[in-house]
Each structure stands twice: as structure tokens, then as C-alpha cells.
Amino acid sequence: MSPSWIALIVLAIAAAGFVLARARAQGAAKREERRLHSLPNYYGWTAAIYAAGPALLLLAVWLLAQPVATRSLVWPVLEAEAGEGAAPSLMMATCNVSPPGSTPPSRAARSPTPPRATCRPRRLRAQMASQGVALGSDVTPATRDAALHWRRISGTGDLARGIAVIGLALAGAAWGIRRARPDFRARNAVERAMRGVLISAALIAILSTVGIVLALVFNTIEFFRLYPAAEFFFGTTWSPSFGGGSELGILPLLWGTLYISLIALLVAVPIGLFAAVYLAEYAHRNVRAWAKPMLEMLAGIPTIVYGLFALLTVGPLLVEAFGRGGWLGLGWMQGGTAVMTAGLVMGIMLIPFVSSLSDDIINAVPQSLRDGSLGLGATRSETIRQVVLPAALPGIVGAVLLAASRAIGETMIVVLGAGAAARLSMNPFDAMTTVTAKIVSQLTGDADFSSPEALVAFALGMTLFVITLALNVVALWIVRRYREQYE
Structure with missing residues (x-):
């Protein structure tokens, strides 16, 4: 499942949690809002925040961490196969790996150039294309196995990501609905969450500035190692x-x-x-x-x-x-x-x-x-x-x-x-x-x-x-x- 669809499902769960928590709070107060500590909307927003906040944060962290983890599992095999003077990234470029569940590459995409004597057998190419991997003209068995391993790990990670994020959203919505009681200080919880969002936004702006400055400083130092500062x-x-x-x-x-x-x-x-x-x-x-x-x-x-x-x-x-x-x-x-x-x-x-x-x-x-x-x-x-x-x-x-x-x-x-x-x-x-x-x-x-x-x-x-x-x-x-x- 793509990250955009997961995000939409999370937002839908948050919206449902908002409606259910608001209705539960009003029902517990027997439709008398003066018995509630906060306005009914605050109870709904509490459930929505519990559902969407941790789930979307987990989704963002997963999207950043999954490629790094996949690379760490597959790259050692390619480095051993490449040896000295070869780049593993160039070896993986010979294999066009399609995401799991997508349409296999077309014949034109599988064979952009006329086959040479070093091409894999045609039956092997057809078998690999049916699994979502298009082989180049020079693909060793180790590279082919690494590409298939990469695809399996990516598919497993995508499935686990969808289950974990949606499950966390459901758990958060259920927790927010359960806490929708008249004595719950929902307004304070919402304000704390909003303060956290504002602090996070400020930190992102500050860290972005620091990152830009550090990128300039490090590359400038590297330049002055190669070229005299006085002449510059x-x-x-x-x-x-x-x-x-x-x-x-x-x-x-x-x-x-x-x-x-x-x-x-x-x-x-x-x-x-x-x-x-x-x-x-x-x-x-x-x-x-x-x-x-x-x-x-x-x-x-x-x-x-x-x-x-x-x-x-x-x-x-x-x-x-x-x-x-x-x-x-x-x-x-x-x-x-x-x-x-x-x-x-x-x-x-x-x-x-x-x-x-x-x-x-x-x-x-x-x-x-x-x-x-x-x-x-x-x-x-x-x-x-x-x-x-x-x-x-x-x-x-x-x-x-x-x-x-x-x-x-x-x-x-x-x-x-x-x-x-x-x-x-x-x-x-x-x-x-x-x-x-x-x-x-x-x-x-x-x-x-x-x-x-x-x-x-x-x-x-x-x-x-x-x-x-x-x-x-x-x-x-x-x-x-x-x-x-x-x-």
C-alpha cells in the first residue's frame, strides 16, 4: 500500500474518532454540555489527535528508515560481488526492480538495447520479468538474487508499515474515544498537543537553518583545502x-x-x-x-x-x-x-x-x-x-x-x-x-x-x-x- 493511501486511511480514522468521541462525551453528559469539563469538540479533537499524530509520525519515520535498512541488508552482497573498482549502485542499475503488486515491465523496458552474447537466457528473463524484475544485458546471478532479495524485503517492509501505522491509528482513536468522559480535561490535552506542534515547527525551522549553514561551512572548508583562500x-x-x-x-x-x-x-x-x-x-x-x-x-x-x-x-x-x-x-x-x-x-x-x-x-x-x-x-x-x-x-x-x-x-x-x-x-x-x-x-x-x-x-x-x-x-x-x- 502506498504511503499516500495509508495517510488517507489514517485521516479517515481520525475523522471517525472525532465524531465518535464527541458523541460519546455528549452521551455521557446526557446532552447537558454544562456537565462536561470542556466543549464537546475538544473531546473529538483529542481522539483525532491520538489517532493521527502518532500514526503519521510513525509513517514519516518508517519512510526514512526503511530504505536505509533495506540497503544495509542487500549492499554487503553487492559489495562482495563488485570487488574493487566497481560500484554496487551501478550493478543494481542493471536490474529494474518494480514495486510489489505493480505491473511487470514491458518488453520495451526489459530490452532497451539489442541482446548481446552476455545476456541471460530468454526463459530466465521471462521468469524474472513475471516477478517484477527486468534484467539488463550483463547481470550476474548474485546481482539477480540481490535484486529479488531487495524486492522481497521492500514488499515485507511496505506490508508491515501499513499494518503498523493503521493499527496505531486505530489504537489511538480507541484510546481517545475511551477517554471521552465528562471529567476528562480534553481542552488541556488539545492545547498541550497544539503547543507540541508549534514547538516542533519552530525546531524544524531552526534545524533547517542550522543544516543549511553546516552544509555551506563543510563544503567551504573542503574548497579551501583545494584552493588557496588568499587567491579566492x-x-x-x-x-x-x-x-x-x-x-x-x-x-x-x-x-x-x-x-x-x-x-x-x-x-x-x-x-x-x-x-x-x-x-x-x-x-x-x-x-x-x-x-x-x-x-x-x-x-x-x-x-x-x-x-x-x-x-x-x-x-x-x-x-x-x-x-x-x-x-x-x-x-x-x-x-x-x-x-x-x-x-x-x-x-x-x-x-x-x-x-x-x-x-x-x-x-x-x-x-x-x-x-x-x-x-x-x-x-x-x-x-x-x-x-x-x-x-x-x-x-x-x-x-x-x-x-x-x-x-x-x-x-x-x-x-x-x-x-x-x-x-x-x-x-x-x-x-x-x-x-x-x-x-x-x-x-x-x-x-x-x-x-x-x-x-x-x-x-x-x-x-x-x-x-x-x-x-x-x-x-x-x-x-x-x-x-x-x-x-
């Missing part, structure tokens, strides 16, 4: 070559990342801040009701759409204006992919980040400060410049730094709008690239993940992680250090 951090040439002789200096990539991010912030910060001031101080509530959601829709547009917009619209427009044959006749821009192209589009993408956060911060300034300034004779614009914005400045600076972190980590706009050239140049109309773009390119294709040219992607990712983490820490420090406390 201070090198001015980026020229990877999987054939050897690579120069992997990060400085051109960092320069392109910071240059594009600077242009994006020069676009996003003024427009976003002015939009926030207008929405918070000048706009009528009817205008604000539709203008702010329209502005925040920019944050919901996929970045690939922004990248296509940069490649097909903004780039050609800039070439027409600043290219050799453009209407300005300056000849600064040779192609549509450039730092300016990616920076302008990325700035448009960052506008809602700056405007939305700044708008919330400006609205948090007490109205009494505005009234006091206006009462002293200041105009509205003077009040905004001299009272509101200084009071909201720490939060606005934090919003700008968070937008900068978002700009540094952007990939698709850079790939499609800025080009792929790693260079140190001050010309904003030259094509450049960033750290994120090179992470994608280094891990794309048939790369040897034990080579410095592939492991350098983890070193780039670790560098980018440290930079964005530092920006976020600075933003939080500024907000907490200079935050105004109002009563």
Missing part, C-alpha cells in the same frame, strides 16, 4: 575551467553584486520613501485603500518576470538611448545586458519593500507629535521633514538595509539583465555579473562536485550568507538602538 578573497580574475588552471577570484563578483545593488537602492529608496510619505500623510483613506495594495502587488510578481522585462524591454530601451546609434549618440552601451539594466529593474522590484515598511513605521509615529508641531505654527511639509521623518528614521534605515539584503541575494534579474561577464569596471553600461549568478552557473551541467570549480559555489554562497547576515544584524541593531519609545 583577493583575486581579481574569475576564470573557472573544469580542465584545470582555474582562477577563482571573488572580487569581480562582489563588485558586480554591490554595483547593481547600489543602483537598485538609488531607484527604490527615493521612490519607495516618497510613496510611503504620501500614503501615510497626504493620501485620502479611499486613495490609500487601493493605492497601497496596488503598490504591494510588485512584491508578488515572480523575479523571472522582472528578468524577462529587463531583457526584452528595459535593455533595448537603454540601448536606443545610450547606444552607439541611439538618439543621444553617446555610444556608452554596447548591448542590452548591463549593470544599469539589472539595477533599474531590481530597483522597481524593491519599491514595495521600502514603501510598505516605511509606511508602517511612519504610521507608528504618534499623532500627538504632529499636532504639537502644527500647533506651533509649522506647515505640514515642515512637520514631516523635521518631526515625523526624524522620529521614524531608525526604522526607515532598517527597511533600507533589509531591501539591500534582498537586492544582494537576487539571481534571475541579474542572469537575464546584467550578463555573465566578471569584470572590475566603473561603467554602469557594461555587462557584469554577481555572486548569485555564478553560483547557478558553477552548479549547472555535468560538474564534478569534488573539484574546486564546483565547490567554489559553496564558498560563494557562504560569503553571500555572511554579507546578508551582517546587513540584517546592522539593521536590527539600528532599529533597537535608536528606536523611539512612545506612550
Whole structure:
């Protein structure tokens, strides 16, 4: 039985337990809910949690543990058969093992290539295919037996998994129904279960972050064992070559990342801040009701759409204006992919980040400060410049730094709008690239993940992680250090 069907059966048992436990609690109280410690639904949820929680947890653990156990039982046979210089995984690849109960492989799947002299006899192939195993052209008896053993163990494990999970769900539902008595504190039990779920969710988020960081750290250390750290951090040439002789200096990539991010912030910060001031101080509530959601829709547009917009619209427009044959006749821009192209589009993408956060911060300034300034004779614009914005400045600076972190980590706009050239140049109309773009390119294709040219992607990712983490820490420090406390 497939895991999805087992999960559906468990949920059905939980639903039945909910109905039965609720009805039993009401029956025990003789339909007088005031005699119950908790509301009737809590008794139903208790039975549902007892049925679904442990069973689904067992299912998840079983799905993770069964392949490991099966591998530990079959792999020693294959390793003994493979000997030195051969991989057991390649030997198992010659046997296509179908799950128990599934349709045997077709003739085309069993014989993708014409048979050679080393093929097994045709009668043996037909016998094995009827058992759900398709043999390749070079299959030894040990490999065949291992494949059949693998299939038997997997079938037994699947059957035991279904029985154990469904049995545990039934036992949990029965226990929950049995405890549905008027004096049972069902509400407390449900709240404890929900607290456990919330704690588990928080732990999963924390452990996921720790796992990502550890993966970056270990692979970065492995990279620096193969490539000098000084050449990586201070090198001015980026020229990877999987054939050897690579120069992997990060400085051109960092320069392109910071240059594009600077242009994006020069676009996003003024427009976003002015939009926030207008929405918070000048706009009528009817205008604000539709203008702010329209502005925040920019944050919901996929970045690939922004990248296509940069490649097909903004780039050609800039070439027409600043290219050799453009209407300005300056000849600064040779192609549509450039730092300016990616920076302008990325700035448009960052506008809602700056405007939305700044708008919330400006609205948090007490109205009494505005009234006091206006009462002293200041105009509205003077009040905004001299009272509101200084009071909201720490939060606005934090919003700008968070937008900068978002700009540094952007990939698709850079790939499609800025080009792929790693260079140190001050010309904003030259094509450049960033750290994120090179992470994608280094891990794309048939790369040897034990080579410095592939492991350098983890070193780039670790560098980018440290930079964005530092920006976020600075933003939080500024907000907490200079935050105004109002009563």
C-alpha cells in the first residue's frame, strides 16, 4: 500500500474518532454540555489527535528508515560481488526492480538495447520479468538474487508499515474515544498537543537553518583545502575551467553584486520613501485603500518576470538611448545586458519593500507629535521633514538595509539583465555579473562536485550568507538602538 493511501486511511480514522468521541462525551453528559469539563469538540479533537499524530509520525519515520535498512541488508552482497573498482549502485542499475503488486515491465523496458552474447537466457528473463524484475544485458546471478532479495524485503517492509501505522491509528482513536468522559480535561490535552506542534515547527525551522549553514561551512572548508583562500578573497580574475588552471577570484563578483545593488537602492529608496510619505500623510483613506495594495502587488510578481522585462524591454530601451546609434549618440552601451539594466529593474522590484515598511513605521509615529508641531505654527511639509521623518528614521534605515539584503541575494534579474561577464569596471553600461549568478552557473551541467570549480559555489554562497547576515544584524541593531519609545 502506498504511503499516500495509508495517510488517507489514517485521516479517515481520525475523522471517525472525532465524531465518535464527541458523541460519546455528549452521551455521557446526557446532552447537558454544562456537565462536561470542556466543549464537546475538544473531546473529538483529542481522539483525532491520538489517532493521527502518532500514526503519521510513525509513517514519516518508517519512510526514512526503511530504505536505509533495506540497503544495509542487500549492499554487503553487492559489495562482495563488485570487488574493487566497481560500484554496487551501478550493478543494481542493471536490474529494474518494480514495486510489489505493480505491473511487470514491458518488453520495451526489459530490452532497451539489442541482446548481446552476455545476456541471460530468454526463459530466465521471462521468469524474472513475471516477478517484477527486468534484467539488463550483463547481470550476474548474485546481482539477480540481490535484486529479488531487495524486492522481497521492500514488499515485507511496505506490508508491515501499513499494518503498523493503521493499527496505531486505530489504537489511538480507541484510546481517545475511551477517554471521552465528562471529567476528562480534553481542552488541556488539545492545547498541550497544539503547543507540541508549534514547538516542533519552530525546531524544524531552526534545524533547517542550522543544516543549511553546516552544509555551506563543510563544503567551504573542503574548497579551501583545494584552493588557496588568499587567491579566492583577493583575486581579481574569475576564470573557472573544469580542465584545470582555474582562477577563482571573488572580487569581480562582489563588485558586480554591490554595483547593481547600489543602483537598485538609488531607484527604490527615493521612490519607495516618497510613496510611503504620501500614503501615510497626504493620501485620502479611499486613495490609500487601493493605492497601497496596488503598490504591494510588485512584491508578488515572480523575479523571472522582472528578468524577462529587463531583457526584452528595459535593455533595448537603454540601448536606443545610450547606444552607439541611439538618439543621444553617446555610444556608452554596447548591448542590452548591463549593470544599469539589472539595477533599474531590481530597483522597481524593491519599491514595495521600502514603501510598505516605511509606511508602517511612519504610521507608528504618534499623532500627538504632529499636532504639537502644527500647533506651533509649522506647515505640514515642515512637520514631516523635521518631526515625523526624524522620529521614524531608525526604522526607515532598517527597511533600507533589509531591501539591500534582498537586492544582494537576487539571481534571475541579474542572469537575464546584467550578463555573465566578471569584470572590475566603473561603467554602469557594461555587462557584469554577481555572486548569485555564478553560483547557478558553477552548479549547472555535468560538474564534478569534488573539484574546486564546483565547490567554489559553496564558498560563494557562504560569503553571500555572511554579507546578508551582517546587513540584517546592522539593521536590527539600528532599529533597537535608536528606536523611539512612545506612550
